[in-house]
Amino acid sequence: GAGVSQSPSNKVTEKGKDVELRCDPISGHTALYWYRQRLGQGLEFLIYFQGNSAPDKSGLPSDRFSAERTGESVSTLTIQRTQQEDSAVYLCASSSYQTSGNTIYFGEGSWLTVV
Amino acid sequence: LAKTTQPISMDSYEGQEVNITCSHNNIATNDYITWYQQFPSQGPRFIIQGYKTKVTNEVASLFIPADRKSSTLSLPRVSLSDTAVYYCLVVPGDSSYKLIFGSGTRLLVRP
Structure with missing residues (x-):
């Protein structure tokens, strides 16, 4: 696709529920990143x-968080038993060293609110 | 990756030139200096990258001294729409690598 696509764009969930966030990277990008950004942080x-x-999982905050990637395409970030502190925007980015060096391109994010 | 240090925040007025300096004392020979801009409610976007001396594009200029231990992002004649967070990163020039963003510099442009 033309850019990094994320879904859903907004998600409100109840505490304790599981959520899945999806990222479609730019076609051909071999590297994919997930970031979390809390409000004002x-x-x-x-x-x-x-x-x-093997993925670098060093930033996952707890075992409630996991992520998978199918080959060099779609990635899913799963948060189990959501807590209120999980409320944030989850940003996905992708890059390809061969075509764009280490410039990474971000999606618009998935805004998660845990109530 | 080399650690970077930049001011937490800066204030400016419309029409002024803004210079944001980033320190990266442990930069490696094959590292590049890259700046991203983030507007509220959006993901960061790349604005400029350089290795040494000066790089200029339609958005900004990047000045890198000979020792490469610091760099300065220069925004000419800022407008209110330049209010954003600016991140300085040092990235390898020969491979992909996980990118860790620091706190960035919050630039506020006032009328």
């Missing part, structure tokens, strides 16, 4: 996928 790195290598 900076970007918090969550996870990084690069090609077929």
Whole structure:
């Protein structure tokens, strides 16, 4: 696609429910990133996928968070048993060193509100 | 990746030139300096990247001294729409790598 696409754009969920957030990276981009940004705060790195290598999960805040990526395409970030502190915008980004160096392109984000 | 340090916030007025300096003392030989801009409720977007000396595009200029331990993002004649958070990152020039964003610099442009 033309850009990084994320869905849903907005999600309100009840505390304790599971949520899935989807990211479609730019076609051909081998690297994919997930970040979390709480209101008024900076970007918090969550996870990084690069090609077929094992993902760097060092930023996932707890075992309630997991992410998968199908080959070099779609990624899903899953949050289990959501808590109110999970409320944030979840930003996905992608890049391809071969075509754009280390410039990463962000989606518009998925805004999650846990009530 | 080299750690970066930049001011937490800056204020300016419309029409002024704004210079935001970033320190990156541990920059490696193959690292590039990259700046992103983030407006409220949007993801960050790339604005400029450089390796040494000066780079200019339609949005900004980037000045990098010979020792590369710092860099300065220059925004000419800012307008209210330049109010945003500006992030300085040091990234490898030879491979993809996870990118860690710092706190950035919150620029407020006043009328």
